[in-house]
Amino acid sequence: MKLLVTGGAGYIGGIVTRMLVDAGHEVVVLDDLSTGHTEALAPEATFVNARVHDAAQVLTPAAGFDGVLHFAAFIAAGESMTRPELYWENNTVGSLALIDAARAAGVRRFVFSSTAAVYGNPTELPIPESAVKAPTNTYGATKLAVDMALTSEAIGHDLGAVSLRYFNVAGAYLRDGVQLGERHDPETHLIPIALQVAAGRREKLQIFGDDYPTADGTCVRDYIHIEDLARAHLLALEAARPGEHRIYNLGNGNGFSNRAVAEVVREVTGRPVPVEIAPRREGDPAELVASSDRARTELGWTPAKPTLHDMVGDAWAFYRSQILEKA
Numbered sequence: 001m002k003l004l005v006t007g008g009a010g011y012i013g014g015i016v017t018r019m020l021v022d023a024g025h026e027v028v029v030l031d032d033l034s035t036g037h038t039e040a041l042a043p044e045a046t047f048v049n050a051r052v053h054d055a056a057q058v059l060t061p062a063a064g065f066d067g068v069l070h071f072a073a074f075i076a077a078g079e080s081m082t083r084p085e086l087y088w089e090n091n092t093v094g095s096l097a098l099i100d101a102a103r104a105a106g107v108r109r110f111v112f113s114s115t116a117a118v119y120g121n122p123t124e125l126p127i128p129e130s131a132v133k134a135p136t137n138t139y140g141a142t143k144l145a146v147d148m149a150l151t152s153e154a155i156g157h158d159l160g161a162v163s164l165r166y167f168n169v170a171g172a173y174l175r176d177g178v179q180l181g182e183r184h185d186p187e188t189h190l191i192p193i194a195l196q197v198a199a200g201r202r203e204k205l206q207i208f209g210d211d212y213p214t215a216d217g218t219c220v221r222d223y224i225h226i227e228d229l230a231r232a233h234l235l236a237l238e239a240a241r242p243g244e245h246r247i248y249n250l251g252n253g254n255g256f257s258n259r260a261v262a263e264v265v266r267e268v269t270g271r272p273v274p275v276e277i278a279p280r281r282e283g284d285p286a287e288l289v290a291s292s293d294r295a296r297t298e299l300g301w302t303p304a305k306p307t308l309h310d311m312v313g314d315a316w317a318f319y320r321s322q323i324l325e326k327a
């Protein structure tokens, strides 16, 4: 297929692009490099430096695109509470412009990066796709709005849409001499920050809140390896059917508290990770654990690296070779 990948210079979009190219697809990457890195771009893909808002410049009827995979977004849940306008403008307004462009260009398949954050504090665990959607942060709300727009688009204009609701993505892609991993600036995600502490680049890990209604009082998340997550995108692309909006949770169904994550980082790195309890971060749900039964049944998706040790091990290998050794 000829595919447009937005956010292909990011952690997840960059890795999915490699896998799409390896599978024989022709890929054009659209990314404004606002948070992405040129090193993450797959050399086989054509790169266009533009915002998703301007996708119509590339996504023309004459260009003959079969599908769009839409990763480009702002993703820091904490920041989305202090700068919500950025998130609505980039994540929602930008996505609506992209959907318009896709419609005008006759694109039949659309795979969207949705999130566990759409559920807010879940009323049932593990969380099925049918659970109540009540986001507690703006990030989740901006993504839920796009999910709803895709449902309308599938019904109204026969789009084949798939939303993949990521739980917490971790690990790195370490294959064929290519090393791609998580690198945000500034870093806000738990595992990369804990690795910076283990590496001595940061004094301590601040854990945001220990008074949540969980076993040890810290928030609980369900981690998924980037390779398993990426593979689900290729399956989703094949599964897209005109007039249907399919939605799949992607996680392993195992909850790890923030304290437990710090412990796994200590075990894997063999280094101390001093922890300090800090105030809660605005907008954080207490516990997010996925039921991914639908993805397993309908997509035939099976995670190959379900353990947090594997994820942290790969993230640590990436961090040491790509960040510490090149610094």
Ligand SMILES: O=c1ccn([C@@H]2O[C@H](COP(=O)(O)OP(=O)(O)O[C@H]3O[C@H](CO)[C@H](O)[C@H](O)[C@H]3O)[C@@H](O)[C@H]2O)c(=O)[nH]1
Residues within 6 Å of the ligand: 075, 076, 077, 078, 114, 115, 116, 117, 166, 167, 168, 169, 188, 189, 190, 191, 193, 205, 206, 207, 208, 209, 219, 220, 221, 258, 281, 284
């Ligand atoms: O220095 C830190 C960083 C994070 N956390 C805590 O660690 C947990 C995980 O936080 P992350 O920022 O790593 O990720 P989120 O759980 O906020 O994940 C959200 O954002 C992700 C993308 O960034 C995914 O989309 C995911 O589905 C969505 O829920 C949260 O309890 C957070 O408060 C800390 O205690 N200290």
